[in-house]
Amino acid sequence: MTEDVFVQLVNVSKSFDREEAVLKNLNLEIRKGQFLTLLGPSGCGKTTTLRLIAGFETPNSGDIIIDKENVTQKSPHQRCVNTVFQNYALFPHMNVFDNIAFGLKMKKVAKKEIENRVFEMLKMVQLEGYEGRMPSQLSGGQMQRVAIARAVINNPKVLLLDEPLGALDLKLRKQMQLELKHLQRKLGITFIFVTHDQEEALTMSDSIVVMNNGVVEQIGTPEELYEKPRTKFVADFLGETNILEGEVVKIKDTEVLLNLEQEEDIIRIPNMNYGFGDRFTVSVRPERIKIKAELEEGDVWLQCRIKERIYSGFVIKTIAVTKKGKEIIINEPIEQKSNFGRNDDVFVTWKPQHSIVIKA
Amino acid sequence: MEKKLTFKSMLVTILPAALWMLGLFVLPLILIVIVSFSTRGEVGDIVYRFTLDNYTKLLNPLYINIFIKSVLIALFTTALCLVFGYPFAFIVAKAGKTLKPLLLVLIMLPFWTNSLVRTYAMIILLRTEGIINTVLRYIGLIDQPLELMYNNFAVMVGMLYMMFPFMVLPLYASIDKLDMKLLEAADDLGAKPLNKFLRVTLPLTKGGILSGSLLVFVPTLGLFFITDLMGGSKVVLMSNLIKNQFLTARDWPFGSAISVVLVMVMILMIALYIKQGGKIDKKAVM
Numbered sequence: 001m002t003e004d005v006f007v008q009l010v011n012v013s014k015s016f017d018r019e020e021a022v023l024k025n026l027n028l029e030i031r032k033g034q035f036l037t038l039l040g041p042s043g044c045g046k047t048t049t050l051r052l053i054a055g056f057e058t059p060n061s062g063d064i065i066i067d068k069e070n071v072t073q074k075s076p077h078q079r080c081v082n083t084v085f086q087n088y089a090l091f092p093h094m095n096v097f098d099n100i101a102f103g104l105k106m107k108k109v110a111k112k113e114i115e116n117r118v119f120e121m122l123k124m125v126q127l128e129g130y131e132g133r134m135p136s137q138l139s140g141g142q143m144q145r146v147a148i149a150r151a152v153i154n155n156p157k158v159l160l161l162d163e164p165l166g167a168l169d170l171k172l173r174k175q176m177q178l179e180l181k182h183l184q185r186k187l188g189i190t191f192i193f194v195t196h197d198q199e200e201a202l203t204m205s206d207s208i209v210v211m212n213n214g215v216v217e218q219i220g221t222p223e224e225l226y227e228k229p230r231t232k233f234v235a236d237f238l239g240e241t242n243i244l245e246g247e248v249v250k251i252k253d254t255e256v257l258l259n260l261e262q263e264e265d266i267i268r269i270p271n272m273n274y275g276f277g278d279r280f281t282v283s284v285r286p287e288r289i290k291i292k293a294e295l296e297e298g299d300v301w302l303q304c305r306i307k308e309r310i311y312s313g314f315v316i317k318t319i320a321v322t323k324k325g326k327e328i329i330i331n332e333p334i335e336q337k338s339n340f341g342r343n344d345d346v347f348v349t350w351k352p353q354h355s356i357v358i359k360a
Numbered sequence: 361m362e363k364k365l366t367f368k369s370m371l372v373t374i375l376p377a378a379l380w381m382l383g384l385f386v387l388p389l390i391l392i393v394i395v396s397f398s399t400r401g402e403v404g405d406i407v408y409r410f411t412l413d414n415y416t417k418l419l420n421p422l423y424i425n426i427f428i429k430s431v432l433i434a435l436f437t438t439a440l441c442l443v444f445g446y447p448f449a450f451i452v453a454k455a456g457k458t459l460k461p462l463l464l465v466l467i468m469l470p471f472w473t474n475s476l477v478r479t480y481a482m483i484i485l486l487r488t489e490g491i492i493n494t495v496l497r498y499i500g501l502i503d504q505p506l507e508l509m510y511n512n513f514a515v516m517v518g519m520l521y522m523m524f525p526f527m528v529l530p531l532y533a534s535i536d537k538l539d540m541k542l543l544e545a546a547d548d549l550g551a552k553p554l555n556k557f558l559r560v561t562l563p564l565t566k567g568g569i570l571s572g573s574l575l576v577f578v579p580t581l582g583l584f585f586i587t588d589l590m591g592g593s594k595v596v597l598m599s600n601l602i603k604n605q606f607l608t609a610r611d612w613p614f615g616s617a618i619s620v621v622l623v624m625v626m627i628l629m630i631a632l633y634i635k636q637g638g639k640i641d642k643k644a645v646m
Contacts, residue, residue: 056544076547089545093563102559103549154549 006032006190007053007158012062014048022048024214026062030158030192030207035184037193039201040211041237046194049211050160053192054083067157077106081158082151086166088143090135096122096146097131103154121149124183141172148180152187159184161193165200177204198238202226210234232358235283242289242328244282245360248274255352258282265322267300269357279360286331288354291318291338292347299349304328306344320348389623396616404610414617423601423618430598431625433512434580437519441527441576442569444520449531449568453538464532467525475522479589482518483509486590510592518586526575534568566636574633578626598622 007030015021023045030036038046051057052064055076064072071079082103090099100121104114122128125145135143144164151159161180165173181204184191195201201208202222210217210225210233218225218234229235236243244267250257256271258280269282295301304320307327311317316337318330328348332338340346365373396414399407417423452463470478485491486508493505508514538561546556562569584599598618605615 054544054548056547076544077550077552081548083545083548085541085545087541089539089541091542091545091560091564102546102551106550106552106555150549 004031005029006034006067007192008063008065009049009052010063010065012049012052012059012064014045014052014057014059021060022214023052023059026214026216028209028216028219030190032190033188035181035191035193035204035206037195037201037205037208038211039195039198039208039237040217042196043213044211045214046196046211047162050083050162050192050194053158054081054160055079080156081160082154082156083160083162084147084151084164086162086164088135088147088164088167090143090146090150092135094135095131096127096133096135096138099135099146100131100150100153102150107154117153121153124152125149140168141176144168144176148183152183152189156189158190158192161191163194163196165195166197173200180204202238210237212237227356229283229356229358232281232283232360235281235356235358240286240329240331241283241356242286244284244326245280246282247279248276251276260326265302267302267355268352269300269355270352272357274359281358281360283356283358284350284354285356286317286329287315287333289328289330289348289350291320291330291332291340292349293340295347295349298352299347300352300355301347301349302328304346304348306340306342306346309340309342320346392616392619395613396620398613398616400611400613404612406612411613414614415621417614418617418621426596426601427598427621430581433515433519433597434577437516437523437580438527438573438576440516440520441523442573445524445527445531445572446569449528449535452528452532453535454540467528467532470521470525476585476589478522479518479586482521483590486514486517509590510594512591512595514590515587515595518590519580519583522583522586523576523580526579527572530572530575531565531568534565538564570633570636574629577629581622581626 007028009026009028012023012026012028013021014023026045026049028049038049040046048057052059053066055071055074055078059072062072063070066079066081091102094102097118100118101114104117109117118131119128122131125148127142127145127149130138130142130146135146138146144167147164164180165176168176177200180191180193193201193204205222207219208222208225209219212233218230220228225234225238229238232243235241244260246258246260246267248256249259249266251271251274254271255268256274257266258269259266267282269280274280291306292299302322304322306318307321308319309316310319314334315331316334318332318340320328320330322328330348394408395406397410397412399409399411399413401407418427452460452467455463483490487493488505488507488509490508492508493502496502497505508517542560542564543556546560551559581597582599584597584603587595587597587600588603599622602615602618602622605611605618609615
């Protein structure tokens with residue numbers, strides 16, 4: 001265990017009611033002060049992971065270590081972590097002040113100090129003057145802030161956030177994303193954030209753990225995951241992409257030819273000592289693809305017919321279809337858009353280095 | 361869109377129930393109030409001559425004691441129902457999909473049987489040669505049969521048994537609505553189990569506790585057959601007193617006066633409940 005690993009999950013497995021395991025041998029190391037996001041589709045085990053760290057669930061096997069202390073068998077109130085719940089879980093019978101003060105009251109902090117710290121928190125989350133309101137009198141964004149203040153006031157070693165922005169509308173969500181990020185920098189607390197929204201994960205995180213079916217698919221910075229996905233799932237889940245699958249049919253010195261499964265089309269990928277018959281998934285981001293009438297030297301290409309051109313603000317989205325019906329999505333910046341229309345026969349092309357090659 | 365009811369449609373919908381209540385509840389109640397200020401005739405008839413005697417008679421220590429005992433027994437029954445009912449209602453509310461309907465049916469089941477029959481069933485269990493005593497003697501735990509019948513204990517057992525569902529059902533309704541996430545939140549914020557219960561569970565299920573208590577307390581004050589059947593002649597409560605005045609002593613004015621006092625107590629309890637309930641509603645509804 002390296003010095004700065006702060007939260008550690010060692011071989012953690014969890015299943016409910018003899019059903020299939022939700023988490024299978026999960027290993028995770030989180031550094032101090034990191035903004036880490038658990039990302040994945042619903043049912044991937046991300047929320048269960050968070051609940052295990054919080055102490056709401058006990059793993060069937062494995063250990064959970066927070067700040068060098070094994071907390072696997074400890075109840076939530078014995079752990080130095082706090083949670084911001086998905087639907088806030090504010091106490092409906094207490095006003096904003098009492099909600100935020102709850103944790104300190106449980107620790108029997110002196111009344112005067114509680115008051116000072118609650119007002120400090122209210123100021124931090126910009127809710128001064130709201131201390132007397134009941135949760136039912138607050139808007140979604142305000143409840144969100146109270147929930148954050150209620151957790152942060154306890155000076156947790158780790159703050160757990162379970163899809164905290166899910167119930168907010170888009171604009172407020174974007175604003176709260178930035179606020180949360182700023183808050184995390186300011187406080188220096190380790191944040192573990194759960195979301196199924198890949199865009200949110202990319203925007204906020206220092207590090208993202210992509211989970212699927214109870215296992216970690218890949219851990220990395222947003223950039224690493226976006227640019228160098230190691231599995232088809234990660235490539236597909238983060239951002240928009242085109243997934244092509246095929247096998248090696250011809251080997252040249254520096255590149256191999258890949259026959260796409262559904263196509264008679266052949267694309268080239270760089271040869272990294274691949275063998276004949278090896279199977280690959282190739283992911284190409286829509287913004288990397290260009291539409292051309294004539295090919296240029298070095299292009300990777302597929303022959304397509306344009307099915308749809310969609311205007312969406314700063315990009316033109318084109319859906320092109322290969323002969324065998326595979327849809328390819330192309331995003332062109334509005335100032336560089338091509339002048340093709342529906343049913344035009346075109347080449348969709350990209351540079352070889354923009355093929356993200358994942359060995360199957 | 362909310363459509364305002366017209367006067368006519370309101371009249372049509374409310375009238376049948378209103379007439380029913382008026383004829384069979386309000387008018388008899390008014391009659392009772394009138395009779396309670398009247399005088400008993402020589403042969404047990406009612407002479408409509410105004411008097412306060414029926415009420416002053418109630419100030420006799422004998423009756424005051426009965427009154428206090430009645431209220432105490434009702435309070436005690438309510439408390440016992442609450443103590444046994446709360447954990448039970450909690451288990452029902454948080455039970456799984458298969459167990460929950462079963463438990464609910466078990467609570468409702470007694471309603472399908474006549475309450476007198478159920479009281480006799482209790483007597484078969486509790487009497488000197490009853491099932492409990494026979495079993496206990498057979499396995500050698502006791503030599504002499506326990507005095508389980510015709511005392512305060514028997515009355516309490518009977519009342520508890522009769523009133524239990526009235527406590528459990530409102531409790532169940534309010535605990536069922538309790539968001540378990542809130543308990544997790546309390547735990548997360550450092551609340552130990554007792555604090556979690558006192559500061560979150562209890563205040564949020566206060567509505568159920570209050571309505572359950574009211575539903576038990578008020579009818580318990582009026583139950584007479586349980587004291588009659590299970591308390592023998594040893595336990596006399598307000599309700600028995602009323603019954604005796606009407607049926608045995610044929611002193612309807614005095615019986616009416618006791619009834620009026622009992623109704624006043626009940627109204628007081630309901631008023632207290634509404635006052636409390638109003639406060640809760642504002643806070644608890646999110």
